[in-house]
Structure formats: C-alpha cells, structure tokens
Amino acid sequence: MLDATVTVSTPQLDGILERCSPERRAELHREIAAELGETVRDHLRDYALGHHKTARTLGADPTGNLEDARVDASSDDGGATVTVRALGIRRALGPLEIRPRNGKALTIPVAAIAYGRSVAYLKSHGVDLFRPKGKDYLAYRENPKSQFSTVVYLLRARTTLKHEPELLPDRATLAANAAEAARDFIMEGGE
Amino acid sequence: MTKKELEEKLHEIARAGALAVARHLAPELRPIVEAYNAGEMNLAEVRERAAEVFAASEAKIDFVVKTQRRMAQSLGQLAAQTPGQLRRYPAWRLVRGGTRKVPRDDWDLRWAAAGSATGWQGACTDDYVALKDSPIWAALGDGAGGYRDAIGNPFPPFAFGSGMTWQRVSRDEAESLGLVGEGGDA
Numbered sequence: 320m321l322d323a324t325v326t327v328s329t330p331q332l333d334g335i336l337e338r339c340s341p342e343r344r345a346e347l348h349r350e351i352a353a354e355l356g357e358t359v360r361d362h363l364r365d366y367a368l369g370h371h372k373t374a375r376t377l378g379a380d381p382t383g384n385l386e387d388a389r390v391d392a393s394s395d396d397g398g399a400t401v402t403v404r405a406l407g408i409r410r411a412l413g414p415l416e417i418r419p420r421n422g423k424a425l426t427i428p429v430a431a432i433a434y435g436r437s438v439a440y441l442k443s444h445g446v447d448l449f450r451p452k453g454k455d456y457l458a459y460r461e462n463p464k465s466q467f468s469t470v471v472y473l474l475r476a477r478t479t480l481k482h483e484p485e486l487l488p489d490r491a492t493l494a495a496n497a498a499e500a501a502r503d504f505i506m507e508g509g510e
Numbered sequence: 511m512t513k514k515e516l517e518e519k520l521h522e523i524a525r526a527g528a529l530a531v532a533r534h535l536a537p538e539l540r541p542i543v544e545a546y547n548a549g550e551m552n553l554a555e556v557r558e559r560a561a562e563v564f565a566a567s568e569a570k571i572d573f574v575v576k577t578q579r580r581m582a583q584s585l586g587q588l589a590a591q592t593p594g595q596l597r598r599y600p601a602w603r604l605v606r607g608g609t610r611k612v613p614r615d616d617w618d619l620r621w622a623a624a625g626s627a628t629g630w631q632g633a634c635t636d637d638y639v640a641l642k643d644s645p646i647w648a649a650l651g652d653g654a655g656g657y658r659d660a661i662g663n664p665f666p667p668f669a670f671g672s673g674m675t676w677q678r679v680s681r682d683e684a685e686s687l688g689l690v691g692e693g694g695d696a
Binding site: 349350352353354356357360361364367368382383384386387388389390391392403404405406408435436437439440443444500503504507 | 547548549550551552553554555557558561576579580582583586587589590591592593594595597598599605606607608673675677678
C-alpha cells in the first residue's frame with residue numbers, strides 16, 4: 320500500500336471549506352477522493368501498458384502487478400484518501416530497499432521460467448535448482464547429463480528499486496484534478 | 511462427437527469450472543486471493559501458496575486469482591462513483607488495460623452483438639463507448655451473441671482472461687458522440 324498526501328489549498332477553497340458543515344465537507348472530500356482515485360487508476364493502467372520491461376526482457380508473461388492494482392478511494396470530513404494496493408508502488412515516492420521476507424536471500428529472476436515463480440514453486444514442479452559452490456545464483460540443467468546450466472535467480476541480501484516518480488500522476492495533476500472536482504461540487508450547489 | 515462439439519463441451523466445462531471457482535471461491539484460496547488483492551502478496555507467492563492448498567494447474571490458478579483481482583478492481587471503480595463523477599464522466603470506454611500474448615480480436619463482434627441485443631441504448635455503434643448505466647455492459651458480460659466465455663458480470667472483466675477494462679469518458683466527449691445532450695442529463 321502507499322501513503323502520500325496531496326494538499327489542495329486556495330484561499331477561495333479554504334474559505335468555502337470553513338463555511339461548510341462537516342457533512343458538506345465530507346461530501347466534498349468524497350468527490351475529491353473519487354476524482355483522485357480515477358486519476359490514479361487511469362494513470363496506472365496507461366503506465367503499466369507501456370512498461371513490462373523485465374517481463375519482455377526475459378520473454379515472460381507480465382504479472383500484471385500494476386495494471387490490475389486495486390485503487391480504493393475513501394474520505395471523511397477531515398480529508399480524502401486514495402490507497403493503491405500494489406507491491407513495490409512505494410518506489411513512486413523514492414528508492415525502495417527490499418530485503419528478504421522469508422529465506423536468507425532475495426531471489427531475483429533472470430530467466431523466463433523464474434519470472435512470477437518462487438524457488439519453492441519451481442522445485443515442487445520438478446525444476447532441480449542448485450547453487451554452484453561460491454556463486455551467488457541459482458541455476459538448473461535442462462538436461463541433467465549436460466555440463467551446461469542456466470542461471471535462473473540471482474541471490475542478493477538486498478536490492479534497491481530506483482525511484483520511479485512517473486508511476487503515479489505528478490502532484491500538479493493530482494492537485495488540478497482535485498481542484499476541478501471541488502469546483503464542480505461547488506458550482507453544482509454542493510456547498 | 512465432432513471436434514466442434516468437443517471444443518464446445520470443453521469450453522463449457524472450463525467455463526462452469528472457472529465460474530464455480532471464481533464466484534464460489536474455494537475456501538482454501540480465499541485468504542490467498544485476499545492478500546493478492548490487497549497488494550500484500552506477489553504472483554510468485556500466490557502461485558506457491560495456492561499450489562500447496564489447491565490441486566490445479568498454474569494456468570487455472572492464475573486464471574482464478576487474476577479474474578478475482580480484476581473483478582475487485584472494477585468493483586472498486588464502481589464503488590467510487592459519485593454524483594460528480596457521473597456528471598463529469600457519464601460514460602465508459604472499453605479499452606485494453608492488460609497486455610496479452612494473444613489478445614482477443616473479436617471485441618467488435620461482441621460489442622455489435624451486445625449493442626443489438628440492447629437496442630444500442632446509451633451506446634455508440636462505432637466506438638466502444640456507452641453510458642455508465644447502459645444495458646450494453648450487462649449484455650457484454652452475459653455474452654450476448656453466444657460468447658460462452660462471458661463471466662456474467664456487468665463490469666470488467668467481461669470474459670475469462672480478458673484484459674479489457676473501463677476508461678472514463680468526459681461529458682464533452684460523450685456529448686460529441688451523441689450519448690448525452692449538450693448540458694443535459696445523461
């Protein structure tokens with residue numbers, strides 16, 4: 320999940336908010352939350368469609384982590400919240416260090432067979448993974464009698480995903496769309 | 511039994527089976543799907559955990575959890591509809607929201623069949639755009655035209671494994687498409 324705060328504040332809007340009853344303020348925030356939720360959803364879909372670099376590089380199917388992400392909007396009289404439920408989305412706000420949750424090392428897929436699949440899963444499906452002595456990767460042999468092996472996962476104690484601010488709409492877009500939703504609410508008599 | 515009949519029979523089995531799983535999710539899969547939908551588990555963990563408790567192929571597990579996730583995504587979108595959103599964005603466009611190795615190429619036929627079945631109420635004939643309350647969405651989900659892979663929901667995904675989803679359409683565009691009167695109600 321991702322927590323981020325965008326503050327929309329203009330003298331006009333602040334004045335209106337001050338005059339609003341808590342119920343009206345909650346309605347206004349609901350409109351803003353809905354608008355921002357749709358803005359984020361549209362952005363994620365468009366972004367994800369053009370960014371399946373890892374999957375494409377490996378010749379694997381995209382996992383759909385971003386394009387299928389659930390985006391929830393909620394609000395009350397104190398503000399509007401949009402929640403993006405996608406692993407790794409936090410890198411939109413800055414570099415994201417990842418450490419192993421289970422196991423001793425992160426397993427970073429470098430072969431199509433490993434993309435979207437865990438070590439345990441591959442082993443349970445008969446892929447005989449092994450770690451060559453002194454090496455920091457896991458490999459397997461397609462032909463057990465062959466001397467050649469395929470590197471499947473790199474093993475890392477941690478890794479850092481680079482900051483990808485473009486994962487989410489920029490703050491100016493969010494603020495403008497929130498203001499537009501507020502303006503519409505007021506114009507339509509929601510004040 | 512001809513190959514066509516066999517194909518239809520297999521499709522029926524797949525559809526009935528997937529429907530049963532997707533709509534009446536196996537209890538052992540429920541916490542896994544919930545964690546996946548909540549963004550607490552990645553697909554690799556989902557496949558690993560699901561394979562431990564659910565005897566099915568990877569394709570079927572993917573099929574179930576991804577369908578559930580897309581349905582949850584659409585339900586979130588529906589739940590976020592407000593008077594303001596309906597006023598400013600009265601329509602949806604059916605667009606590709608997920609990449610597929612082999613995308614369906616029959617959406618024009620599906621759209622035409624669903625439109626014909628509903629008299630094109632609130633729907634464009636030459637663009638995949640319709641008002642949010644158009645019956646065309648339910649017809650798409652019901653597989654109007656005889657599409658047996660339809661899921662039965664009036665929201666995306668309309669067919670099993672489909673990557674098509676909704677994109678909101680502004681009032682200005684809906685007006686230019688003739689779906690709403692200028693300045694009037696949808």
